[in-house]
Amino acid sequence: MAEYKKILRVDLSNNTLEEEDIPPNVEEKYLGGKGLVAYYMYKEVKPKTDSYSPENKLFIFNGPLAFVYPTFTKISIGAKSPLTGTFCDSYAGGSFAVELKRAGYTGIIVEGRSDKMVCLKITRDEKRLIECENLRGKTTYEVGDYFTSYSVLTIGPAGENLVRFAGIFIDMRSRPLNRPGVAGRGGLGAVMGSKNLKAIIVRGWMGLEDLGLKIDLEKRSQLINRYMEILKKEVVPAIGLGSNLPVFKLSAEAKILPVKNFRLGVHDKWEELTEDGWRKIFVGRHTCPTCPVACGVKVREAGKETGKIEYETVAMTGSNVLVVDRPHVIELDEVLNALGLDTISAGNVAAFATELVERGILDYPLKWGDVEEYKRFYHDIAYRKGVGDIFAEGVAKAADHFNAHEYAVHIKGLEIPAYDPRGVVGMALAYATADRGGDHLRAWTVVTEISMRPSLEDLVKLVIHLQNRNAALWTLVACDNIVGGFADPEAGTKLYVEMLNTLGYDYDYERFIRLGERIYNLTRLINNLDGIYRDKDVLPPRFHEKREDTGWRIAPEDFKKMLDLYYRYRGWDERGAPPERLLKDLEILSS
Amino acid sequence: MRITVKLYGVLRDLAGRETLELSCEYDECVLYRIFEKIVQTHPELKNYINVVDKEIYVRGVNIIINGRHIMFYDINEIVKEDLLIDILPPVSGGS
Incomplete structure (x- = not known):
């Protein structure tokens, strides 16, 4: 088990910062990233909490492999979403995850609401809230340019004005120092705005040896070499020009x-x-x-x-x-x-x-x-x-x-991304059962489903597997751009499990996927407690209509058949709720 | 029954035409047999569609039949109406 797992808890109402340890049993069960976001949201934010209330919290977690292995640069950010009213997690690249790790933190939990616009500053010398009224109304680029020597996580005017689809932006600069990142989905920028928190700036100071990790360095070195070969041979060619273009x-x-x-x-x-x-x-x-x-x-x-x-x-x-x-x-x-x-x-x-x-x-x-x-x-x-x-x-x-x-293309309040599911029907199920609303990143079936035996049963199992696998990968927090480029995603995931085990964990592939299943059932439990059941796992009316150019449609009875199978394979009841027995089996609830 | 197969992209180039016209009668009009017939008459499509032991296998193509995705069909069922089959071309990459 790794040693150094600290959270910085920031109470904006009382202007206090406190460090706390993540209980070892929690860390073992949820690892990092999405897992800890889900765990703390379930534990600390009451069902149906107004997303703009001081009681909503912003959870920001890196993963155990950040800074330890290359490419684990994404940060997981979560809160109750202003668009959906329920669980939302969104991910951004950039330097924030690594700098936060180098500052000795696995995560930050922000709660309450400040009277004035503030920024949170984390450096070796000081961890404190600083007044930032001078940054009110500034664009994301202006904030990035203002804090030149930090990793900057910020919102723009849209977040301040509580636009329900405002995002959180990392390292936006007129002349970027590294790849900027955006946790765009679900309106988490508006949650930050509701708290009068304009930015979090971090400059880490620790090297790997300072973090107190017990790493098998020789094995780490071997794994990095193997990983570099895979990146070179598989991922770089698959990524092409980049940015999923x-x-x-x-x-x-x-x-x-x-x-x-x-x-x-x-x-x-x-x-x-x-x-x-x-x-x-x-x-x-x-x-x-x-x-x-x-x-x-x-x-x-x-x-x-x-x-x-x-x-x-x-x-x-x-x-x-x-x-x-x-x-x-x-x-x-x-x-x-x-x-x-x-x-x-x-x-x-x-x-x-x-x-x-x-x-x-x-x-x-x-x-x-x-x-x-x-x-x-x-x-x-x-x-x-x-x-x-x-x-x-x-x-x-x-x-x-x-x-x-009839013209609104969203699921549970989250606007649908850029794949029409009438042509790739796995995405219809993926959208409808995504734990943050209409979203493509929990299960992206597009390429796989057009190279398999046409079988609804297999397709439903594919969606479930991808949801579980991705939930597990985002505890690390792995980059979806890289995972999408693996020629053999299972082999790539197994390599990540080996990396994890050099930190003293004891995972195998099956146990790792089971971790993802635990997290996906926990986020579903949060959804259920927020009032989301079968009646919200629906497609927008547009996708049931014949498309104007091709006549393609998804008939409601076909979709129902697919959803019924999904619930059955998940072990959920007719309403789309995981039963108590399953929650205990997955160790979400204690037996 | 009349079966019209509409090909797109590179499949169109391979077959040298935009549409294929076929017909079937009685117990021939089962989806897997229809696809068997398509591949038999147009073997150039074999890299993308294959039928083995009454199962259809696709490789990088999307198939939509009368506006309804092939995933929703029972491929052993007898078809009782004329069919328009869209076969979308191979794709690669993605994330």
Whole structure:
């Protein structure tokens, strides 16, 4: 068992900071990252807590392999989501996870609410809250530039203004020092804003030998060599240009690209936005500390530049609103990053609003492809001006306002990302059963499901396996970009388990996957206690409709069959709840 | 029954045409047999679709039948209507 597992607990209401140890039995059962986020949320945040109340807490955890092995640079951030009202965890690269580890912490728990805008500073010499009123209203880039010699986790104006899909941004700088990261999903930036916490800045000081870890150094060295070979031979070629940009061609050819609020699956200008298109204007790469892969892509065209372009952004804020030329996609990306908005939700909200205009439900000057109007729209949302105030609530609440649920593409309040599940039906189940609402990262079935025997039973088992495996991997916290590039994901996961065991743990592959199952059932328990059962595990009406271009649809009875199988294989009851016996078997509840 | 197979992307290039027209009668009209027939008449698709022991295996293609994904079909069931089968092309990469 590793030795050095400390949390910094920050009470903003009382302006206090306290260190505490993670109980060894908790650490053994939940490891780090997602596991600890889920455990502490279950233990400390009451069901149905208002996400903007001081009682909601922000959980920020690195994983046991951060700084110990290369590439474990992601940080897990969680809270009750302003969009869904239930469990949400979101992940960001950058330097924060490593710097936090080098400061001797596994995690930070932020609770309460400050009267004034504050920042949390963690260095060798001081750990304290500092007044940050001077940063109120600043963009994510301005905050990054202000704290030049720290890892900076911050929000933009959207988070301060409680936009329900505001994200948390790491190391955003006008001239990035490393790959920036975004924990975009679920509105966690607005939770931070509700607490009047503008930023957390960390500068670690410890070397590996200072952390008090009992590491088998010889074995570690062997594993790093093996890992480097895999990265070189498998992951780097699979990642291509980087930032998941190869996925764009895949989605376009499979006709699962979101276009015009998911009414179509492809558009005729899609080739401009493929990896090859971005390669033409590629100017450099950024990487996270300790990671040799360098998947962060910097591009420049027609005077527009960004150091953070990714598939989801291109598809959601580009294709989905018919912005199909690269300079304009770059321009919108920069606006959203500066304001501190999640690009997936923003593109979904913009498409929803444009469809409302087209149908005569909303009087606002939005039309497909009009970049200037979308820029204005996003600003209006971030500052809650005019109609922007309605859409700042996210698609689900905006749909309530306009009584337009048939056009709202979300699940449990979280806007759907960039894969139309009518073409890849595993994603329908993955979205509907994702523990944070409509999300693709708990189980990304797209490539696997088109190379298997067409069997609903096998597909459901695949979704469950990926959810469990990813929940386990995000305790470490592994990078999904790298895991997605493994030629043999099971072998890659086993290598990670070997790495873990050099720290004194005793895992094998099966036990590791079982850990993921434990966590996924715990997050489901949290969902249940927040009132989420079968009636919320549903698809948006749009996916039950025939698609305008292909006629593809998912019939409600087909979806029900798939969900029934899912519950059965999970061991959940008819309502979609894990029974007490299962929770005890998984050691979530004590026997 | 009439069966229209619509091919996309590289499959279209391989087959040298956009659509394939087939027909079936009575007990031939079972999904796995229909796919057997598609592959027999167009062996160039064999790298992407194969039928072994009444099971359909796909490799990097998406198949949608009358707007409904193949995952939802019982491939041993007798088909009672004309079919439009979309076969989407191979893909690679992803995360």
